[in-house]
Amino acid sequence: LRQGLDKTRRSLVNQLKAIVGQGPLNQDAVEEIEALLLQADVGVAATDRIIDSLQKKLREEALPPDQAIAYLKSILRDMLDRPLGQSYNPTFAPEKDALNIWLITGVNGAGKTTTIGKLAHLAQKSEYNCLIAAADTFRAAAVEQVKVWGQRSGVEVISNPGQNTDPAAVVFDAIGSAQSRGTELLLVDTAGRLQNKKNLMDELSKVRRIIDKKAGDAKIESLLVLDATLGQNGLRQAEVFLEAAQLSGVVLTKLDGTAKGGIALAVVQQLGLPIRFIGAGEGIEDLRPFSSYEFVEALLA
Numbered sequence: 001l002r003q004g005l006d007k008t009r010r011s012l013v014n015q016l017k018a019i020v021g022q023g024p025l026n027q028d029a030v031e032e033i034e035a036l037l038l039q040a041d042v043g044v045a046a047t048d049r050i051i052d053s054l055q056k057k058l059r060e061e062a063l064p065p066d067q068a069i070a071y072l073k074s075i076l077r078d079m080l081d082r083p084l085g086q087s088y089n090p091t092f093a094p095e096k097d098a099l100n101i102w103l104i105t106g107v108n109g110a111g112k113t114t115t116i117g118k119l120a121h122l123a124q125k126s127e128y129n130c131l132i133a134a135a136d137t138f139r140a141a142a143v144e145q146v147k148v149w150g151q152r153s154g155v156e157v158i159s160n161p162g163q164n165t166d167p168a169a170v171v172f173d174a175i176g177s178a179q180s181r182g183t184e185l186l187l188v189d190t191a192g193r194l195q196n197k198k199n200l201m202d203e204l205s206k207v208r209r210i211i212d213k214k215a216g217d218a219k220i221e222s223l224l225v226l227d228a229t230l231g232q233n234g235l236r237q238a239e240v241f242l243e244a245a246q247l248s249g250v251v252l253t254k255l256d257g258t259a260k261g262g263i264a265l266a267v268v269q270q271l272g273l274p275i276r277f278i279g280a281g282e283g284i285e286d287l288r289p290f291s292s293y294e295f296v297e298a299l300l301a
């Protein structure tokens with residue numbers, strides 16, 4: 001993780017230490033910190049929240065350099081742990097001996113297929129009985145790509161090879177198979193053509209409805225895969241998915257390719273969703289469950 005966040009850390013930490021190192025934190029330093037956070041793509045709303053907390057603390061007591069960084073870390077951790085001020089279960093794992101359905105959405109190119117492959121691998125390693133539904137039926141290449149990841153991770157892929165197949169039908173069949181086989185984790189791949197927003201929303205809403213209807217007492221999660229290198233633009237795209245897929249969390253990918261890792265804070269603040277996994281590389285092992293502690297330490301250590 002530390003390596004993945006290297007670019008962000010290098011641009012953030014030295015400057016932050018230089019600002020803070022000048023002595024007890026003063027108003028000028030706070031403004032410089034504000035600029036640094038905006039540069040790292042923390043976003044206006046999240047930056048405001050951080051700076052407000054810092055100002056409030058400073059009215060109560062002076063903050064010498066080491067305490068200033070420690071306090072900043074605690075603010076960041078708290079924000080990441082409590083989207084919209086509410087805490088959520090920090091351990092995020094599929095329930096054993098039960099069906100868990102994870103709907104995986106995102107714009108084409110965000111890293112959706114790669115993430116599904118990595119999740120399948122993680123599930124195999126943790127001895128979950130896993131299955132993938134290839135419901136991006138619009139692109140034949142997408143189904144093939146998911147199958148390649150299925151082979152790599154040793155997880156079977158359910159697809160429907162017919163032309164113009166309805167994604168909801170693939171999902172319907174896949175849930176049926178999952179139920180009869182005692183699958184514990186069903187990963188559902190979906191389309192991500194943003195060029196046609198209305199169709200995409202309709203399709204996703206339909207897939208989501210089928211899942212809700214057919215899932216019985218399965219535990220449903222809906223994860224948005226977001227490309228961290230897109231920064232605030234990625235966040236604007238996210239809004240399309242919020243409602244249609246009824247998102248419950250985010251997977252942030254490509255953190256290794258950006259100096260704007262601060263986007264994690266913007267995601268939590270602006271979408272009100274927890275980050276569940278982060279991707280920091282193209283390999284099958286390059287996905288980790290998200291931990292606010294690890295993230296903040298990797299960012300500001």
Ligand code: GDP
Nearest residue numbers: 108109110111112113114253254279280281282
């Ligand atoms: P999809 O269209 O959303 O399914 O995206 P893909 O899974 O095909 O990924 C698009 C590109 O991003 C591929 O070249 C992946 O190797 C790359 N990619 C995905 N996740 C990561 C990541 O965490 N880090 C890096 N550096 N590249 C990634």
